[in-house]
Amino acid sequence: MAYYTFLSFVIILYLYGYFHLVETRRTNDTEKYNQYQCFSTLSDKSDKFHTKLLRPLLIKRVSGTRGNAQVRQHIISTLQSTKIWNIEYDTFNSVTPDGIVKFTNIIATLNPTATHRLVLACHYDSKKLPHFIGATDSAVPCAILLDLVIYFKQQLAQRKQNNKYPTLQLIFFDGEEAVQHWSKTDSLYGSRHLATKMRNTNVQGQQDLNQIDAMNIFILLDLIGNKNLQFVNLFNRTTGKYYKKLQEIETQLLRSYDNTEHQQAIFSSKAYNYIIEDDHVPFLAYDVPILHLIAVPFPSTWHKLSDNEDNLDFQSINHFRNIMKLFLKKYLHIKKQFC
Numbered sequence: 001m002a003y004y005t006f007l008s009f010v011i012i013l014y015l016y017g018y019f020h021l022v023e024t025r026r027t028n029d030t031e032k033y034n035q036y037q038c039f040s041t042l043s044d045k046s047d048k049f050h051t052k053l054l055r056p057l058l059i060k061r062v063s064g065t066r067g068n069a070q071v072r073q074h075i076i077s078t079l080q081s082t083k084i085w086n087i088e089y090d091t092f093n094s095v096t097p098d099g100i101v102k103f104t105n106i107i108a109t110l111n112p113t114a115t116h117r118l119v120l121a122c123h124y125d126s127k128k129l130p131h132f133i134g135a136t137d138s139a140v141p142c143a144i145l146l147d148l149v150i151y152f153k154q155q156l157a158q159r160k161q162n163n164k165y166p167t168l169q170l171i172f173f174d175g176e177e178a179v180q181h182w183s184k185t186d187s188l189y190g191s192r193h194l195a196t197k198m199r200n201t202n203v204q205g206q207q208d209l210n211q212i213d214a215m216n217i218f219i220l221l222d223l224i225g226n227k228n229l230q231f232v233n234l235f236n237r238t239t240g241k242y243y244k245k246l247q248e249i250e251t252q253l254l255r256s257y258d259n260t261e262h263q264q265a266i267f268s269s270k271a272y273n274y275i276i277e278d279d280h281v282p283f284l285a286y287d288v289p290i291l292h293l294i295a296v297p298f299p300s301t302w303h304k305l306s307d308n309e310d311n312l313d314f315q316s317i318n319h320f321r322n323i324m325k326l327f328l329k330k331y332l333h334i335k336k337q338f339c
């Protein structure tokens with residue numbers, strides 16, 4: 001009898017364990033599904049992104065001009081409104097084909113003592129062409145960075161002093177564009193200057209760690225905002241796993257959308273082994289792992305007057321914003337319920 005009692009006990013225990021496991025799995029799957037489901041319904045349709053963050057950037061902002069200073073002020077005051085960023089400026093003069101120009105990079109770091117950093121970057125200057133606005137180049141990318149950090153401001157504020165996970169650093173470069181014709185000396189004024197400076201500056205409180213070596217990954221956004229946006233995996237060896245993570249997030253999101261939202265994948269499966277010259281190049285030279293999120297092929301509006309607000313596609317912009325939010329949440333281990 002005791003044997004059968006024992007056997008029944010074992011069977012009950014087994015069945016309990018089995019159903020409990022199934023139930024837990026079901027809950028996890030539902031949570032995962034809900035996360036994307038909620039996310040797609042909550043994505044910001046209020047137009048705040050467009051009017052408050054992006055539109056102030058959609059002016060001529062050639063390095064060294066009033067428009068450039070005005071946009072810089074917009075970026076700074078938006079960051080300051082969250083009261084969580086340690087903001088530094090890298091201001092310098094450089095000789096250009098049109099004479100000496102004053103440039104200013106903006107560097108915002110959540111925790112300047114952190115020894116591991118996720119860097120998100122864009123350039124806020126516009127090319128020196130008559131009436132050129134450069135909506136995708138790179139007003140939209142910079143607005144997306146501002147949107148990301150405003151969205152997570154509470155979670156990032158709690159994270160500020162935490163050294164367990166990587167911190168977040170934002171870089172808004174000045175002087176990416178050539179003053180006349182793109183060359184090694186006439187382009188990337190801001191990034192060339194800042195990469196050298198960071199290489200020679202230690203992380204706050206660290207004797208042997210410079211600011212370049214503290215970068216886990218450097219993600220550069222450029223030429224984003226047109227319809228038919230496509231990215232390709234440009235640094236598969238070093239950051240391919242992150243590119244694939246972005247692809248996975250995108251697949252889940254596309255499944256959760258209804259048919260009023262973006263439908264096509266923007267992260268293609270193509271992997272190319274070439275370098276598109278941009279602000280990451282001076283950092284790449286110091287072996288920083290790079291994720292270059294730039295439209296390939298370039299938008300048809302590239303360096304044309306038509307790179308303006310009228311030719312932006314907000315469906316794909318919103319879709320990309322969603323992907324970046326989920327990526328950041330995952331990378332920084334942010335706990336935020338989307339609904």
Ligand SMILES: [Zn+2]
Nearest residue numbers: 127137177303
């Ligand atoms: Zn450009």
